[in-house]
Amino acid sequence: MSYNLRPDGSVEYIGKKIPRAALPPDVGVAQGRSAEATDAYLESKLSHPEYAADPSLARGQERAKEAGMPQIAVSAMQGQMLSVIAKGMGAEKVLEIGTLAGYSTSFLAKALPSHGQIDTIEFSPVHAKVSQQNFIDTDLFPFPTVHVGAALDVLRDPSGAFASPPGTEQGLPLEKRGYDLVFIDADKENYFEYWIEALRLTRKGGVIILDNAVRGGRIVSEENDEPDIDVTGLRKVYDWVEQDAGKTVLMSGIQTVGAKAWDGFAIAVKL
DSSP: OEEEEOTTSOEEEESOOOOTTOOOTTOOHHHHHHHHHHHHHHHHHHOOTTTTTOHHHHHHHHHHHHTTOOSOSOOHHHHHHHHHHHHHTTOOEEEEEOOTTSHHHHHHHHTSOTTOEEEEEESOHHHHHHHHHHHHHHTOSSOOEEEESOHHHHHHOTTSTTSSOTTTTTTOOGGGOSEEEEEEOSOGGGHHHHHHHHHHHEEEEEEEEEESOSGGGTTSOOTTOOOOHHHHHHHHHHHHHHHHTTSSEEEEEEEEOSTTOSEEEEEEEEO
8 A cells, every 4th residue: 555645744545455354265254254253352351451451542543533544553452462572572662664643653662661762653744643642642651752754764864863773872782773673564665665774773683573464465476466566565575585595584474364354464583
């Protein structure tokens, strides 16, 4: 999916969309219903009071809906999975590319220690404003810093916040410079460029997570496929990992079905 910025600061999303009910071809209707029911069951059982069950997060989602924002954020269980990863690895510095209304940002921020740092980049000023309202309502600490602008421009600004990995100015050892975790969930056509920037900004041993990494199976290229901007960037990432042959990263992919249809995550550790 790609986007255009309207004069009022809102975003028009363009490109192909995966139907909500899209599931692997071997998953029948009954199984599809069961997948969504399983999501609901897991959410009812596993939602932590300070994470997925935090009512301020639901209010934030409603605020985003009222603002006319697209309902494309991660699910509650996917968000809590981000919290599990961040907390489990002891992350202190996190970068998110693609804020939207700050739903996934909040899950990541909640998992950080009070002295932590979380930066998030959002294309739309309108979306950035809504996300900041949500952060205040959620009473996040550390409070996320929202960088507004086209993500590649923000990331590549030679005098900007991302000119060098965190810790560079403080003179930290090379192996300790960089974000502990980077979460990429922005326009898909630039995923490969975001991947390269994430590698530059992530420390050794750090984790990079890409959302929407399966796209209803459309990542599988067929000879007669029409160009699809939703997956070309992802394919470039996977081609890069294949050619890297394990020298730079260790990556795996996870397919998901249920509330967010057939999609998934790609998760990599920088070696």
